[in-house]
Amino acid sequence: MIQSLIEGWGLGLATGVVCLATCSPIYLPYLLSDDKKVGKTFLAVMEISLGRFFTYLAFGAVAGYLGKNITEINRTFFTSIAYILLSLYLLLTAVRSHQKAKKCHIPKMANITKSAFLLGVLTGVNFCPSFLIALSKAVNLGGPINGATLFFGFFLGTTLYLVPMGFVGFFSKVKELKLIGRIASVLIALWFIVSGVRGLAGLSDTSAPEEQQRLIDVFRPGQQLVVLATPSNGQYFSHLKEELLKEQDVVLYRQVEPTDASDLSLPGHGIYFVDAALMENAEFAALVAKYDYFVVPAGYDLHTMISYLKRFVFNSPDPFVWEFK
Numbered sequence: 001m002i003q004s005l006i007e008g009w010g011l012g013l014a015t016g017v018v019c020l021a022t023c024s025p026i027y028l029p030y031l032l033s034d035d036k037k038v039g040k041t042f043l044a045v046m047e048i049s050l051g052r053f054f055t056y057l058a059f060g061a062v063a064g065y066l067g068k069n070i071t072e073i074n075r076t077f078f079t080s081i082a083y084i085l086l087s088l089y090l091l092l093t094a095v096r097s098h099q100k101a102k103k104c105h106i107p108k109m110a111n112i113t114k115s116a117f118l119l120g121v122l123t124g125v126n127f128c129p130s131f132l133i134a135l136s137k138a139v140n141l142g143g144p145i146n147g148a149t150l151f152f153g154f155f156l157g158t159t160l161y162l163v164p165m166g167f168v169g170f171f172s173k174v175k176e177l178k179l180i181g182r183i184a185s186v187l188i189a190l191w192f193i194v195s196g197v198r199g200l201a202g203l204s205d206t207s208a209p210e211e212q213q214r215l216i217d218v219f220r221p222g223q224q225l226v227v228l229a230t231p232s233n234g235q236y237f238s239h240l241k242e243e244l245l246k247e248q249d250v251v252l253y254r255q256v257e258p259t260d261a262s263d264l265s266l267p268g269h270g271i272y273f274v275d276a277a278l279m280e281n282a283e284f285a286a287l288v289a290k291y292d293y294f295v296v297p298a299g300y301d302l303h304t305m306i307s308y309l310k311r312f313v314f315n316s317p318d319p320f321v322w323e324f325k
Helices: 002-032 038-072 075-101 108-114 116-124 129-141 144-171 175-204 231-245 258-263 282-288 302-311
Strands: 214-216 224-229 250-255 271-275 292-296 314-316 321-323
Touching: 002 038, 002 116, 002 144, 002 175, 002 302, 038 116, 038 144, 075 175, 224 231, 231 250, 231 271, 231 302
Parallel strands: 224 250, 224 271, 271 292, 292 321
Antiparallel strands: 214 314
16 A cells, blocks of 8 residues: 555656646636735645545546456546536636626626636546556556555645646736636637547547557556567576566567567567567568567666656557667
8 A cells, every 4th residue: 555655656756747737727827817815826726636636536446446447438538528627617717707807796607616626626537648647557556445545646746746836826916917817718718628529529420430549558467578689689688587577477588580580479469578689670570560569779778668667658559669769
């Protein structure tokens, strides 16, 4: 459980910049919509974070409970609905801010946008790259408690990047910035509406099957790994095998002459680590093209590679290829 918390926290720290880039265009116009002092702005940021917290815990628990069956959930559907709800929230925020600035009557429905907590909930249901990585890790851990714990750590790590937004309160009384914030809210809302509607329309389109997205996680429990090396680079790739065995139970190792590609028999599944020297042979490159594989040049720093693979999960509809350079 402690390990899940630490992994989630580390993942949040590693991907927090992505979270900041994704959510800043949403949070900043909202924080500028009212004449808030710095203290109240920080409080709004904490309310937003609290909303994200509850959403993350819920998704973490569900992901851990369902395990591998999480792939049956249509992420496009949930994301599209969240986009539409978020767009309505942002439009109502712009209306409330505009009416308040003119000291006019504020519609009752627009008053729900006073809840920064609700904004946090809506942005928590956002299948951005960082969220998908955390979701995949929660699936691999198994169990609702482990999944919720990992997302709690993920929440702590990403929240550190949002705290500085509290200083927006210094600028909330500048009329020009408030106007820019309202315009930005409307434009972002329109973008979310279009994205949400397009997502739902795509689900109803039966003329072409939707591409199945696959998460490529090298260290998913039970994942088979295969290391293919030329004899001349055998020592390096043997060390790579040993490093992979520290993180994964099944690692196959085979030395291959580049000229023997036509006679090579490969396991029908798994993720391959291929000596870059082998890829110079067109026949061999065609042979491995139907598998998920990493191209590794001999001498690439193993510690850097393993750390990178532990931190990231890849999303690919087709056979996956990644080249370390």
